[in-house]
Amino acid sequence: MSRIVRTAADIIYPFVLIFGLYIVAHGHLTPGGGFQGGAVIATGAALVIVAYSYTEVRAWLSKNVLMGQEVIGLVGFIGVALLAFAFGQVFFFNYLNASGSLFGIPVPYGINAGELNTGGFVPLMNFSVGCEVWGGLTLVILYMLSGLEKEEC
Amino acid sequence: MKKFIVLIVSLIILSAFLGVIAMTLTFGAPKMTDMDDYFLRFGQEQTGTNNQCTSVTFDFRGFDTLGESTVLFCAVIGVALIFRKMQAGEEHEDE
Amino acid sequence: MTIADFIITNAPALLVAIPLFAAFTIPLVGRISTAARNLWVMGAMLAAAAVAFILAFTVFTSGTVIYVFGASAVNLAVPLDSGGIPIRIIFTVDAMSAFMDIICAISGVSVLLYSLSSESRNSSLEGYYALFLLMITGVFGMVSTGDFFNFFVFLEILSLASAGIIAYRIDGGLAVEAALKYFVLSTLGAIFILFAIGIFYGQYDALNIAMIAQRMQYTMLDKIALVLLVAALAMKCGAVPMHFWTPDAYSMAPSSATAFLVVASQASLYGLFRVLFTMYNVTMNCITIGWIIIILGVLSMVVGVTMAIPQKDVKRLMAYHAISQTGYMLLGVGVGLAVLGNVALTNAFGFTAMEGGIFHIFNHAMYKGLLFLTAGVIFYRIGTRDLNKMGGLGHNMKYTMIFFIIGALAIAGIPPFNGFASKLMIYESVYIFNPILAIIAMVVSILTLASFVKVFHSIFMGPKLPEYADVKEAPLPMLLGMGILAAIVILVGLFPQPVVDGFVAPAAHALANQSGYIFSVLGGA
Amino acid sequence: MLWNLPFITVVVLTFIGIITVLLKKNIIKILLGINILESAVNLFLVSLGYREGGVAPIFTLAPSNLMVLPTPQALTLTSIVIGVATSALVLSFAMVLKKKYGTVDIDKIRRLQG
Numbered sequence: 001m002s003r004i005v006r007t008a009a010d011i012i013y014p015f016v017l018i019f020g021l022y023i024v025a026h027g028h029l030t031p032g033g034g035f036q037g038g039a040v041i042a043t044g045a046a047l048v049i050v051a052y053s054y055t056e057v058r059a060w061l062s063k064n065v066l067m068g069q070e071v072i073g074l075v076g077f078i079g080v081a082l083l084a085f086a087f088g089q090v091f092f093f094n095y096l097n098a099s100g101s102l103f104g105i106p107v108p109y110g111i112n113a114g115e116l117n118t119g120g121f122v123p124l125m126n127f128s129v130g131c132e133v134w135g136g137l138t139l140v141i142l143y144m145l146s147g148l149e150k151e152e153c
Numbered sequence: 154m155k156k157f158i159v160l161i162v163s164l165i166i167l168s169a170f171l172g173v174i175a176m177t178l179t180f181g182a183p184k185m186t187d188m189d190d191y192f193l194r195f196g197q198e199q200t201g202t203n204n205q206c207t208s209v210t211f212d213f214r215g216f217d218t219l220g221e222s223t224v225l226f227c228a229v230i231g232v233a234l235i236f237r238k239m240q241a242g243e244e245h246e247d248e
Numbered sequence: 249m250t251i252a253d254f255i256i257t258n259a260p261a262l263l264v265a266i267p268l269f270a271a272f273t274i275p276l277v278g279r280i281s282t283a284a285r286n287l288w289v290m291g292a293m294l295a296a297a298a299v300a301f302i303l304a305f306t307v308f309t310s311g312t313v314i315y316v317f318g319a320s321a322v323n324l325a326v327p328l329d330s331g332g333i334p335i336r337i338i339f340t341v342d343a344m345s346a347f348m349d350i351i352c353a354i355s356g357v358s359v360l361l362y363s364l365s366s367e368s369r370n371s372s373l374e375g376y377y378a379l380f381l382l383m384i385t386g387v388f389g390m391v392s393t394g395d396f397f398n399f400f401v402f403l404e405i406l407s408l409a410s411a412g413i414i415a416y417r418i419d420g421g422l423a424v425e426a427a428l429k430y431f432v433l434s435t436l437g438a439i440f441i442l443f444a445i446g447i448f449y450g451q452y453d454a455l456n457i458a459m460i461a462q463r464m465q466y467t468m469l470d471k472i473a474l475v476l477l478v479a480a481l482a483m484k485c486g487a488v489p490m491h492f493w494t495p496d497a498y499s500m501a502p503s504s505a506t507a508f509l510v511v512a513s514q515a516s517l518y519g520l521f522r523v524l525f526t527m528y529n530v531t532m533n534c535i536t537i538g539w540i541i542i543i544l545g546v547l548s549m550v551v552g553v554t555m556a557i558p559q560k561d562v563k564r565l566m567a568y569h570a571i572s573q574t575g576y577m578l579l580g581v582g583v584g585l586a587v588l589g590n591v592a593l594t595n596a597f598g599f600t601a602m603e604g605g606i607f608h609i610f611n612h613a614m615y616k617g618l619l620f621l622t623a624g625v626i627f628y629r630i631g632t633r634d635l636n637k638m639g640g641l642g643h644n645m646k647y648t649m650i651f652f653i654i655g656a657l658a659i660a661g662i663p664p665f666n667g668f669a670s671k672l673m674i675y676e677s678v679y680i681f682n683p684i685l686a687i688i689a690m691v692v693s694i695l696t697l698a699s700f701v702k703v704f705h706s707i708f709m710g711p712k713l714p715e716y717a718d719v720k721e722a723p724l725p726m727l728l729g730m731g732i733l734a735a736i737v738i739l740v741g742l743f744p745q746p747v748v749d750g751f752v753a754p755a756a757h758a759l760a761n762q763s764g765y766i767f768s769v770l771g772g773a
Numbered sequence: 774m775l776w777n778l779p780f781i782t783v784v785v786l787t788f789i790g791i792i793t794v795l796l797k798k799n800i801i802k803i804l805l806g807i808n809i810l811e812s813a814v815n816l817f818l819v820s821l822g823y824r825e826g827g828v829a830p831i832f833t834l835a836p837s838n839l840m841v842l843p844t845p846q847a848l849t850l851t852s853i854v855i856g857v858a859t860s861a862l863v864l865s866f867a868m869v870l871k872k873k874y875g876t877v878d879i880d881k882i883r884r885l886q887g
Binding site (some may be wrong): 185220225231 | 776787791792805817820822823830832833842850854856858859861866
Binding site for chain 1 (some may be wrong): 254258259265268269272273275276315316317318319320321322
């Protein structure tokens with residue numbers, strides 16, 4: 001792509017990243033969540049891949065790192081759920097809610113302004129899923145590009 | 154041509170079915186809402202999230218979401234397998 | 249709380265969590281070494297199988313087990329403040345589910361043992377084993393869940409993992425073509441199921457199977473949902489009008505995966521039975537629906553076996569026989585369904601027919617898995633599946649030949665093997681219901697025998713061919729995997745009565761007992 | 774009639790999707806048909822949960838306490854992600870087939886028969 005597109009992509013990419021992370025972090029308060037935020041971040045990666053060529057991008061984005069990121073996200077997700085066993089609870093029990101510790105401020109019923117430090121394990125799961133979707137979707141794009149012939153990319 | 158007729162007939166049957174859906178259900182007035190009323194009333198206290206969609210997705214039906222992440226993982230692994238470079242002595246499919 | 253108590257209490261969750269966790273971590277474990285990866289995969293599979301057996305033991309001794317994900321107590325299906333509705337995802341493991349869990353566990357262990365050796369020459373095995381464990385997760389989840397949307401999610405896990413594994417041999421494009429065919433059809437089926445879920449949700453505001461069953465009124469919309477569900481699930485299990493994908497997918501997948509794909513199809517069959525018996529039961533017109541299932545079954549039997557006879561590709565031939573055997577299960581359970589409203593007839597032969605059909609699921613998974621594994625050994629050693637190019641392999645592959653004979657006699661329904669036990673139950677009960685159907689079933693059985701005699705002759709008999717003069721016997725893990733299945737085929741064939749009384753009859757009664765299923769989830773509410 | 778417009782749209786979309794899947798020979802177009810069907814199902818689920826005058830089920834500074842049902846939105850989220858995974862896999866299959874056969878027309882690809 002032309003220099004204008006590349007520069008624009010360079011400038012926009014950090015904003016896309018921040019916006020995606022914002023969506024992930026506020027998933028339990030505002031519309032959004034891990035999937036949506038992760039998809040937004042992966043869109044940023046797609047933007048960079050479109051602006052530059054695959055051969056350049058391949059040097060920056062390692063498939064192994066992305067796969068590791070995806071696995072960490074998934075293991076984090078199931079690990080957060082499995083941790084309920086350590087508390088003597090049922091699988092997927094929300095042990096952090098109203099516990100007073102991390103993300104543990106109790107929320108009464110009704111309309112409120114929203115407090116970031118609530119939600120029990122939901123924000124942790126949002127982060128894990130965001131991590132997983134980010135890695136997974138980027139990996140899909142990279143693998144598909146690697147399947148293309150030389151002259152097509 | 155025969156295939157086309159079969160297709161048209163099946164489509165008519167299908168559209169009749171779906172037409173019944175469109176006629177029977179009313180938009181804007183769900184028939185029963187007891188389960189969702191429970192989510193809306195108690196979801197905030199039980200999960201600590203203001204966003205009830207998230208509370209349903211990650212807490213009440215969190216196991217579905219685990220499955221959904223797994224589906225994405227399946228797709229990534231599948232795509233990775235399809236675009237792998239095959240080794241030399243690998244088993245070939247029979248032609 | 250001791251570890252034993254912990255496992256017994258949380259068995260339904262561990263059943264899915266163990267293979268899932270192992271599958272997620274394989275890409276990392278695979279980087280350490282091949283041996284570590286094999287150990288990890290096999291250990292996870294054995295642990296999951298052990299949990300499945302523990303769970304099945306609990307179910308068969310003390311009744312239905314329910315597990316509520318994320319509740320404050322394991323069996324708190326209906327929260328006190330909810331007014332009698334289940335709100336969370338619930339695993340409802342009754343005798344039928346436990347029966348399917350056992351099938352999946354046995355088949356999974358033996359096939360995985362086999363694949364440790366049979367796939368060792370290939371690349372990217374981390375992905376292969378991850379997808380294999382995800383298939384096992386999918387089957388365990390599908391047969392254990394008591395939530396209909398959860399069933400859909402596991403169905404999708406199963407079909408994506410299966411599609412990835414069918415396309416595993418990418419060199420010629422044929423496997424990818426088969427995978428594409430399978431995947432497009434199963435996605436269409438999944439969309440139909442999602443439509444049905446939407447219909448149930450819109451009417452009853454429930455996703456739990458027991459809750460839907462309790463509120464079921466059999467309105468016009470429920471009829472539409474029934475049609476969509478029967479079409480989708482019959483397509484997924486390979487019944488005849490929608491069977492196109494079966495031979496392609498079965499013949500092109502790696503052999504070890506094919507043996508497990510049989511179990512995957514049975515899981516869809518389980519879903520069909522669950523929908524018909526637990527969700528609709530006598531609210532629908534059992535005679536009509538029962539006859540539809542019977543006709544599907546008879547068509548599958550006849551078309552499957554007639555298509556199988558002219559095949560040249562050994563796995564394709566076996567795939568058509570798999571369709572034909574699916575017909576027996578549909579026939580047996582369909583007869584049970586057709587007389588469901590009539591207590592006298594049900595007690596006279598309905599339960600026997602259902603037991604025969606359900607018993608055949610188990611037997612089919614065992615002997616068909618065994619046959620596909622033997623076909624895999626032959627392909628592993630000589631590199632072709634074409635029957636015309638084979639011959640005289642019996643001289644060098646004695647154990648494989650014995651295993652093939654066991655499988656072939658079992659599928660044909662010859663007395664000392666397990667296929668006979670279930671087929672006899674089907675013949676007897678169906679003959680009382682309608683003699684013509686029983687005669688068709690017997691004729692199909694004879695044709696199956698004829699077909700397998702031909703296959704046996706062209707693979708193993710005859711003089712030693714020069715190009716296969718130095719063919720060796722299969723490696724030990726492959727023989728072990730086949731040996732497990734063959735031992736089960738013989739044992740169940742010799743002593744069918746304890747199996748029928750201990751596992752099959754409770755499964756059939758659990759399937760027919762709708763109110764018991766609802767009561768176990770909702771309590772008295 | 775008109776107040777049921779979302780459901781009628783579902784029927785029309787299903788119609789288009791089924792026709793596309795059954796009649797088109799191009800794998801990419803078949804995938805588009807599947808995607809249209811998935812959109813139809815998603816629209817069906819979401820419109821089942823709509824309550825007259827309801828707002829999004831999010832309590833952060835919500836304008837009113839009358840909210841639409843949250844479950845269909847969660848189900849739709851799941852089904853969208855499954856749809857993405859499906860599309861990724863089918864597109865990869867199409868790419869491999871294009872590389873091996875030089876076409877994405879299923880009639881020309883078809884070698885498995887009988």
